[in-house]
Amino acid sequence: MGFVADGRYVVAPVGTEDAEKYVDLQLRCLAETYNGLVDPAFGARQAAERDGWLGEFAENIATPGARAFFAYENPAWTPTGGLSCAVGGEIDWDAPVGFALSRPGPLAWELEIGLPPVDGGTRELTHLYTLASTHGTGLGAALFDAVLYPDEPAYLWYIVGNERAREFYGRRGFKDEGLPIDCGGAWAPARTARMYRGLTLPS
Template sequence: MGFAVEGRYVLAPVEPADAQKYVDLQLDCLAETYNELVDAGFGERQRAERDSWLKEFDQNITAPKVRAFFAYENPAWQPGAPLSCAMGGAVDWEQPVGFALSRPGPLEWERRIGLPLVPEGTRELTHLYTRACTHGTGLGAALFDAVLYEEEPAYLWYIKGNERAVQFYEHRGFTRDGRFVDCQGAWGDAVTGRMFRGVKPPA
């Protein structure tokens, strides 16, 4: 099934058949995260691109050496209770509350935009999102550790202005390279930049 995170959550691998569930949660989290940061119509624009997100999921989940996990709430969890091993029927396996995915880069879209590329095979933290109601519970850290190993060289993209995310990653050894790219399309006026850990930013 998966493994427990201090009894409160259960992590389980994402499978290729999970495309619909993955993208539905992804779209919910994008709206929760960026509707205020980018603009109020951000989430709806992303939902209109659902087919593209499904295609991207297929590309990511079939990539060599991909690591991907869902997180689910354990309804039996109680603050201060001992670690629960009851992970079966009580968990709603159709309602994940977070997900993370990493894979070797660089990705195809990165090759197209013209920025210098990371060395071939450098692991990218492609996705890490949790529902807003779980923020501050340690779930993001658990998902991070599931898809990126300790001190593993890696990089990621973040949306400019998302300082909460930047601080989370800086605490885990990532630094910004200071260059930005306009996202365009359904991302509106959002601007994205890269962060790196254990690998020199490409010149």
């Protein structure tokens, strides 16, 4: 556990017992992020797939080498107090405001989409979301650093049209592969594309 963003948030590991809390926040972030970008019913479609998300969480968190963290607001933080004044606040451990997870890939669905998969064991940034109320505070960068080490070769998938995400990852050395694919199921009609750093992708 540790303070990030000048003491404004606390980052703590995600455990196997955190499935409900993780998926609750995940669904909230998906709705906030994509209801306006994909379509207004996007979040509702994802919520209907809750059991599937719980199953995915169990698989991800049990994967050897997985790294996963929650972020929580620190009520003791003030804009002028900084880290020295941030100690002692009572954290609401039931109310995370962000999360991130990375794991060795490729995932099963990546082997079925027609693009050459990355080499087995290549680290994937699987999830990185924060609530909209935290945007611009540095929390996303702190969670990114918690699950991906500096200059660690890695890849990720992002929803085409989410320029905020694409630019965020671009500043951290990721390049867009430029080969979008159609999403299926609850993700349709979105399209997704792969970004990578420190890798030579198969052709």
